Amino acid sequence: xxxxxxxxxxxxxxxxxxxxxxxxxxxxxxxxxxxxxxxxxxxxxxxxxxxxxxxxxxxxxxxxxxxxxxxxxxxxxxxxxxxxxxxxxxxxxxxxxxxxxxxxxxxxxxxxxxxxxxxxxxxxxxxxxxxxxxxxxxxxxxxxxxxxxxxxxxxxxxxxxxxxxxxxxxxxxxxxxxxxxxxxxxxxxxxxxxxxxxxxxxxxxxxxxxxxxxxxxxxxxxxxxxxxxxxxxxxxxxxxxxxxxxxxxxxxxxxxxxxxxxxxxxxxxxxxxxxxxxxxxxxxxxxxxxxxxxxxxxxxxxxxxxxxxxxxxxxxxxxxxxxxxxxxxxxxxxxxxxxxxxxxxxxxxxxxxxxxxxxxxxxxxxxxxxxxxxxxxxxxxxxxxxxxxxxxxxxxxxxxxxxxxxxxxxxxxxxxxxxxxxxxxxxxxxxxxxxxxxxxxxxxxxxxxxxxxxxxxxxxxxxxxxxxxxxxxxxxxxxxxxxxxxxxxxxxxxxxxxxxxxxxxxxxxxxxxxxxxxxxxxxxxxxxxxxxxxxxxxxxxxxxxxxxxxxxxxxxxxxxxxxxxxxxxxxxx
Numbered sequence: 001x002x003x004x005x006x007x008x009x010x011x012x013x014x015x016x017x018x019x020x021x022x023x024x025x026x027x028x029x030x031x032x033x034x035x036x037x038x039x040x041x042x043x044x045x046x047x048x049x050x051x052x053x054x055x056x057x058x059x060x061x062x063x064x065x066x067x068x069x070x071x072x073x074x075x076x077x078x079x080x081x082x083x084x085x086x087x088x089x090x091x092x093x094x095x096x097x098x099x100x101x102x103x104x105x106x107x108x109x110x111x112x113x114x115x116x117x118x119x120x121x122x123x124x125x126x127x128x129x130x131x132x133x134x135x136x137x138x139x140x141x142x143x144x145x146x147x148x149x150x151x152x153x154x155x156x157x158x159x160x161x162x163x164x165x166x167x168x169x170x171x172x173x174x175x176x177x178x179x180x181x182x183x184x185x186x187x188x189x190x191x192x193x194x195x196x197x198x199x200x201x202x203x204x205x206x207x208x209x210x211x212x213x214x215x216x217x218x219x220x221x222x223x224x225x226x227x228x229x230x231x232x233x234x235x236x237x238x239x240x241x242x243x244x245x246x247x248x249x250x251x252x253x254x255x256x257x258x259x260x261x262x263x264x265x266x267x268x269x270x271x272x273x274x275x276x277x278x279x280x281x282x283x284x285x286x287x288x289x290x291x292x293x294x295x296x297x298x299x300x301x302x303x304x305x306x307x308x309x310x311x312x313x314x315x316x317x318x319x320x321x322x323x324x325x326x327x328x329x330x331x332x333x334x335x336x337x338x339x340x341x342x343x344x345x346x347x348x349x350x351x352x353x354x355x356x357x358x359x360x361x362x363x364x365x366x367x368x369x370x371x372x373x374x375x376x377x378x379x380x381x382x383x384x385x386x387x388x389x390x391x392x393x394x395x396x397x398x399x400x401x402x403x404x405x406x407x408x409x410x411x412x413x414x415x416x417x418x419x420x421x422x423x424x425x426x427x428x429x430x431x432x433x434x435x436x437x438x439x440x441x442x443x444x445x446x447x448x449x450x451x452x453x454x455x456x457x458x459x460x461x462x463x464x465x466x467x468x469x470x471x472x473x474x475x476x477x478x479x480x481x482x483x484x485x486x487x488x489x490x491x492x493x494x495x496x497x498x499x500x501x502x503x504x505x506x507x508x509x510x511x512x513x514x515x516x517x518x519x520x521x522x523x524x525x526x527x528x529x530x531x532x533x534x535x536x537x538x539x540x541x542x543x544x545x546x547x548x549x550x551x552x553x554x555x556x557x558x559x560x561x562x563x564x565x566x567x568x569x570x571x572x573x
Contacts, residue, residue, distance in 0.1 A: 219257050223268050227256050230268075230275035243274035243283030246301045254297060260290040263356040270295050273415035282306065282490055285415045287355040289347075289477060289485050303482075303489050307548040308522060314549055316483035316493045322553025324461040330500065330563045331454035336570065337563070338501040338539060341450035342463045342556065345443035345486045345495040349475040353487045354442070355416035362424025362440055369439045372473045373428045380466050382430035384439075387422035403427060405441045412442060417487065435462060437470075443486050445470075454500065456560055464552075483548060493548030498559040501528065501539050504566060506573040508538055517569065521562030522546050542566070 231252050234244050255267045265287040268275075274283020284302060286292055292299050300312040310316075331337035347353065348368070351361060370384040385394060398404035404427065408418040428437040438446035447470065449463035477485040483493035491497070507514045515525050524545040527533030544559040 219259060219266050223266055224256060227252075227266075227268050230272070234275055234278065237278045239274075239278035239280070239283075241274055241278065241280045241283035242302045242305055243271055243280065243298075244278075246298060246305070247271065251297050255295055258294050260288055260294050262290060263288045263352050265291055265294075265356065267295060267298075269355055269416070270298070273411050276414040277411055280411060282488070284489065285355075285417070285487055286353060286485075286489065287416070288352040289479070292479070292482060292485070292489075299489055303492065303548065306490055306545075307493065308546045310493075310549040315481050316479075316548055317551055319483075319494075320551040320553055321464045321467075322551065322557075324464055325457065327457035327460055327556065327560055329453070329455045329457070330560060331567060334453055336502050336504060336567050337454035338503065339450060339452050340454050340456055340459050340498075340500050341448060342456070342460050342496065342498040343446055343448040343450075344463070344467060344497070344552075345484070345491045346445040346447065346467075346470075346474075347477040347485050347487075348444045349477050351444065353417075353444075354412075354419070354440070357419070357424075357440075359420040359423050362420055365444060366424045366426055366439055368474065369428075369437070369445065370426065372470060373437055375473065376430075376466070376469060379432070379462065380430050380435050380469070382428055382435065384426055384428040386426040388425070390422075398427060401433060403429060403433070403436060405438055408441075417442060434459075435466060442488065443491070445474075454563075456498070456556070460498070460556055491547060494550065494552045494555045496547060496552050496555040497543050498556045499541050499543030500559075500563055502542055502563065502566070503538050504540070504570040505538050507566065507570050508535070508540060514540070517566065518542060518562065521565055522558050523562040523566075 231247070234247070235249075237244070252267075259266050269287040270291055271284050273285060274280045277283070282302065284298065286299070296312065304311055330340070348365060351357065351365060357365075366386065370386070373382070373384055376382070385398070395404065407413075407421050412418055424440050426439040428439070429435060434449065434451045436446075436448040436450070438448070447463065447467055449459045449466065451459055479485055484495045486492055486495055504514070507517065511525070518525050522545050523542050526541040526543070528536040528539045528541060542559075542563065544555050544562070546558065547555055550558075
């Protein structure tokens with residue numbers, strides 16, 4: 001019975017000791033906050049040394065007055081010895097009540113006084129194990145600096161750096177004092193976690209993008225095999241093309257695995273015409289505008305060779321048609337020049353070149369060109385004739401006028417420039433048949449001004465008027481370094497080709513001599529019907545060769561001056 005009585009009495013003291021202690025010791029100094037969350041030891045020594053499991057934290061945050069700050073003690077007369085002991089037998093530390101002491105006090109009992117409201121440093125017991133009660137929160141450097149930058153009067157170390165211990169004290173001490181530091185820390189921690197999460201997600205996306213990019217930039221094994229085979233045949237041939245001259249083994253190995261970013265064009269798309277036709281003069285085409293950059297190691301030396309020294313560091317000058325009235329008739333007597341023609345090529349902005357065009361794009365471009373040209377007035381007014389569904393009589397008339405272009409020669413066909421023929425192709429000419437526009441033949445647009453005789457001034461003026469008028473309605477592809485962009489690198493820059501059909505029988509008796517003399521004036525000699533054709537009846541097509549590194553006016557003037565000299569030389573023989 002006595003044992004049962006003491007047992008029940010012990011339970012009573014265990015559960016109600018804190019409230020009783022608070023009543024009897026409300027004006028005692030808060031010397032032992034370390035005992036706040038300790039289970040109360042009953043007065044009799046019957047209770048064993050190890051305290052039972054601590055009850056749920058009955059911390060004093062709910063205390064309304066500063067007087068509540070001192071924690072209740074189970075036995076008012078014995079608080080000091082319990083605190084003074086540096087290592088209690090088995091203390092159960094409070095998980096969140098006390099903050100680590102930046103300045104450990106050897107005498108905790110008299111230090112905190114209940115009277116002052118909200119003391120800046122909360123009561124700090126000297127009990128070392130208390131630090132282990134709190135789980136340390138790793139804070140980013142930016143957060144530590146933000147909380148220890150002197151904004152809250154935080155302590156600093158000997159080097160002037162904010163004390164991490166002080167940060168910890170403010171974080172956990174604010175829970176007792178009601179400061180608003182915790183929300184700030186919480187927000188900053190959330191920002192840190194959010195930033196880390198975003199960085200992680202970004203790294204995943206970058207890895208995915210890199211994987212997709214790798215997949216997109218991989219050249220098919222069949223394409224590589226065809227490239228290797230074609231390169232071996234070209235190297236073993238007697239081809240005189242610029243392709244063979246500049247496609248060295250080193251350049252080939254460097255470019256064979258590259259593709260253009262947007263249309264995924266490969267080196268095979270660039271050189272397949274030259275691989276199939278060893279008699280090509282140049283042998284390469286640009287399937288899209290990006291090819292000039294991706295495959296620059298091949299294009300740049302060919303451009304420099306063909307266009308008379310236009311280096312990869314050079315920049316094409318701004319467009320300038322000059323004073324059109326300065327040109328006259330190159331053959332006033334009509335003795336040598338049969339006809340004169342000036343043309344330029346243009347690519348429509350926003351579309352790739354022939355090999356990458358879809359049938360829908362061909363038709364869309366044809367519609368835009370047709371509607372644009374139908375708005376021309378005056379000398380340029382005429383009619384557009386689509387090749388699709390063209391009547392036989394109209395077709396024959398265009399053939400007789402030498403206006404109708406064919407499906408394409410073998411050089412263009414092997415370059416994939418004739419797909420979906422005749423869809424999206426058409427011809428426009430004015431009523432006088434001195435102005436033509438070819439739609440989607442080799443380039444998107446070939447704008448041509450021509451007439452019988454040698455009146456270059458009149459022909460050039462007509463062309464300049466037409467180009468300026470069309471460009472107001474249809475934007476053209478242009479590059480700051482290369483000028484106007486075209487399918488063939490020989491037509492870059494001004495894209496201007498001014499030519500005459502001329503008879504010079506004495507000079508032509510030795511074609512090699514004719515080509516040598518023409519070369520001195522930067523002129524190019526072709527057959528009657530253009531490149532890759534023979535002269536018919538001794539009539540040659542002679543034109544300016546350079547189209548880059550000079551203005552449109554200068555390109556036409558080179559032809560004008562060169563033809564004038566050839567006629568003088570022919571007369572002197």
